[in-house]
Amino acid sequence: MSFETPESPLQPTLGERAIDTATDVSRTITEVSDGLRSAVDRLSRTIAASRRPGGTLATVSAVTREAPLASLFVAFLLGIAVARRR
Numbered sequence: 909m910s911f912e913t914p915e916s917p918l919q920p921t922l923g924e925r926a927i928d929t930a931t932d933v934s935r936t937i938t939e940v941s942d943g944l945r946s947a948v949d950r951l952s953r954t955i956a957a958s959r960r961p962g963g964t965l966a967t968v969s970a971v972t973r974e975a976p977l978a979s980l981f982v983a984f985l986l987g988i989a990v991a992r993r994r
Contacts, residue, residue, distance in 0.1 A: 920928070958965040972979040 955965065957963060959969075960966060968979075
């Protein structure tokens with residue numbers, strides 16, 4: 909009489925689980941890195957478009973060159989307004 913036990917599927921070893929976890933982390937880092945790279949590219953394009961003549965950054969730069977103290981005062985007031993909201 910032979911008692912045969914049904915074979916259970918093999919459990920992964922500690923090394924295999926570590927490799928799987930490292931692979932998952934690597935994929936996650938790659939996905940986050942790709943998303944960040946995409947966001948930086950969009951931001952760079954937006955800044956470049958805004959620096960063109962007539963753009964917002966071009967206007968701010970011109971005003972700052974013409975009236976630096978007035979621009980500093982406005983920036984200070986905006987800073988106070990933002991700090992008080994928090």
